Amino acid sequence: MGARGRDIGGAHVRGRRRTAWGGRTAAVILALGLCGTGLLPAAAATAAPDPGTYAFAPGARPIDGTASPADAPRLDPGRVYRGSLPAHGRLTYRLDLADATATAYVPVTAVPPAHATVTSTDGIRVSVRDAHGTACSYATARFGAGLSPRPVTALAEREAGRALCQGAGRYSVLVERLDTGGTGTSAPWELEIAPALEPRLTSPAATGAPPSWDSASPEPLTGEARERGGGAGFATARPLGQGVWRTTLVPGRTQFYKVPLDWGRRLQASAELGGAPGHGYVGGALDLSLYDPVRGLADDASLGYTGVRRPVALAPLPPVEYANRFAAPAAVSALRFAGDYYLVLHLSDQLTATFGQGPYDVTLRVRVDGRAHSGPGYAGRPEPDGILTPSASDGPAMAVEGDGGAGAADHGGAGAGGPAGMRALAAGGIGLGTALLLVLGGWTLAARRAQTRVSAQKPTA
Incomplete structure (x- = not known):
C-alpha cells in the first residue's frame, strides 16, 4: 500500500510537474509572442552582447602561425584569416609573391579578451621580411x-619600387605580441589577418611630392544629429557619409x-563625448581612429575626459591621391588610394569606475569635400577585388538609407536595422505573436473540454 501510495504520489507529482511545465512553456511562448508584437520589450528575450565582442570577417580561414619561417603557413592575398597569438608570442606566416611589380599589404588586427588588463605600451608589431630575414617594413x-x-x-x-625587398619570391610575415605580462594579459589574443595586393600602374607614376592642399582645420558641421550605430569589425563597418551622426x-x-572616398575627395572627422555625472579624470576615454582601405x-586621436562634454578631432588630412604614398608623414602617406576608409570609435x-557604466552619447561629425576625378589606371585587378574602389556614392543620401540607429551596432552591422528591415521584423513579429496567441487559445479550449469530460464522468453522490 505504501509502495502504491508512493507510486500514486509520484504520479501526482509527475502530473503536477507536467502541468507546471506546460504552464511555464505557455508563459514563455506567450512572452515571445508579445515581444514580437511589441507588447513586451525585446530586451527581455535577448541578452546584450559582450561589450568587447569583435565581428570577425564571415568565412575567415583558421590559421596557426609557426615559430620558424621554414614551415610557416601561407597567406594568400584576397583572403581573410583568423588565428590567435599567445602571451609574449612570435608567429610567422609565409607570403608568396609571383608579381615583382605589385605591392603587398598585410594588416593584422589583434583582439584581446574583454576586460583584460593592459598597459599603454601593450600591443603588436608586424613586419614583412625577405628570404634573408631583412625587414621590408x-x-x-x-x-x-x-x-x-x-x-x-x-x-x-612589401612595396614595389623601393630599395629593399624587390622581386618575386617567398617572403615571411612576423607577428609579435608586445605585452608586459601584467594581470589579465596571459590569455591569447585573437587575430584577423587580411592580406591585400595592389597591382602596378599601366604607366609609370611620378614619384615627386604630393600636390599642395589646404591644411587648415575646417569649421565643424552643425545641424541635428541623426542616429547611426556602427558595426563591430572591419567586415561589418556601416556606411557613413557627410553629416552629423549620433550613437551610444x-x-x-x-x-x-566606412566612408567611401574617391580620388580627390577629402575626409575630416571629429567625435564628441557627452557629459556624465561624477568627478575625476580618465585619460584616453574616447579614441577616434582612421584606417585606409x-x-x-x-x-x-584620443580624448581626456572629466565628465564634461568635449570633442576630439582627427588632424587635417589631404585629399586622396596616388602621390601621397611618397610623403613622409603617415597621415598623408595612408591617403594613397580610393576606396572605403574606416572610422573607428x-x-x-x-570610464566605468569613475563615471558609471553608461551608455554614453557620442556625436560624430563627418565632412567629405574635394573634387572627385579619375585616378591612375591599374595594370591588373587588386586582391581582394574591389578593395581599391569606393563601395558607394559618398553623398549624404548614402548614409541615410537603411539607417537603423545605434541599436544596429549591438549586432555588428546594418542587418535589419533599416526602415525596411524594421517593417519586416515588425510584420514578422506581429504574425508570430498572433499565431502563438491562436495556438494558446486552442490549448485553453481543449483543456476546458477535457476538464468538462472528466467532470461528467465522475459519479454523483
Whole structure:
C-alpha cells in the first residue's frame, strides 16, 4: 500500500510537474509572442552582447602561425584569416609573391579578451621580411592612454619600387605580441589577418611630392544629429557619409564605420563625448581612429575626459591621391588610394569606475569635400577585388538609407536595422505573436473540454 501510495504520489507529482511545465512553456511562448508584437520589450528575450565582442570577417580561414619561417603557413592575398597569438608570442606566416611589380599589404588586427588588463605600451608589431630575414617594413599598434583592451591593427607591406625587398619570391610575415605580462594579459589574443595586393600602374607614376592642399582645420558641421550605430569589425563597418551622426557606446565598446572616398575627395572627422555625472579624470576615454582601405592607420586621436562634454578631432588630412604614398608623414602617406576608409570609435572601459557604466552619447561629425576625378589606371585587378574602389556614392543620401540607429551596432552591422528591415521584423513579429496567441487559445479550449469530460464522468453522490 505504501509502495502504491508512493507510486500514486509520484504520479501526482509527475502530473503536477507536467502541468507546471506546460504552464511555464505557455508563459514563455506567450512572452515571445508579445515581444514580437511589441507588447513586451525585446530586451527581455535577448541578452546584450559582450561589450568587447569583435565581428570577425564571415568565412575567415583558421590559421596557426609557426615559430620558424621554414614551415610557416601561407597567406594568400584576397583572403581573410583568423588565428590567435599567445602571451609574449612570435608567429610567422609565409607570403608568396609571383608579381615583382605589385605591392603587398598585410594588416593584422589583434583582439584581446574583454576586460583584460593592459598597459599603454601593450600591443603588436608586424613586419614583412625577405628570404634573408631583412625587414621590408614594420609597424606597431598599441592600446594607448585609455588602458582599455580593444582591437588594434598594424600594417606591414612589401612595396614595389623601393630599395629593399624587390622581386618575386617567398617572403615571411612576423607577428609579435608586445605585452608586459601584467594581470589579465596571459590569455591569447585573437587575430584577423587580411592580406591585400595592389597591382602596378599601366604607366609609370611620378614619384615627386604630393600636390599642395589646404591644411587648415575646417569649421565643424552643425545641424541635428541623426542616429547611426556602427558595426563591430572591419567586415561589418556601416556606411557613413557627410553629416552629423549620433550613437551610444558603453565602456569597452568599439564601433566601425566606412566612408567611401574617391580620388580627390577629402575626409575630416571629429567625435564628441557627452557629459556624465561624477568627478575625476580618465585619460584616453574616447579614441577616434582612421584606417585606409587596406587597414593602414592614417590618424588616431584620443580624448581626456572629466565628465564634461568635449570633442576630439582627427588632424587635417589631404585629399586622396596616388602621390601621397611618397610623403613622409603617415597621415598623408595612408591617403594613397580610393576606396572605403574606416572610422573607428572606442570608449575606454576605465570610464566605468569613475563615471558609471553608461551608455554614453557620442556625436560624430563627418565632412567629405574635394573634387572627385579619375585616378591612375591599374595594370591588373587588386586582391581582394574591389578593395581599391569606393563601395558607394559618398553623398549624404548614402548614409541615410537603411539607417537603423545605434541599436544596429549591438549586432555588428546594418542587418535589419533599416526602415525596411524594421517593417519586416515588425510584420514578422506581429504574425508570430498572433499565431502563438491562436495556438494558446486552442490549448485553453481543449483543456476546458477535457476538464468538462472528466467532470461528467465522475459519479454523483
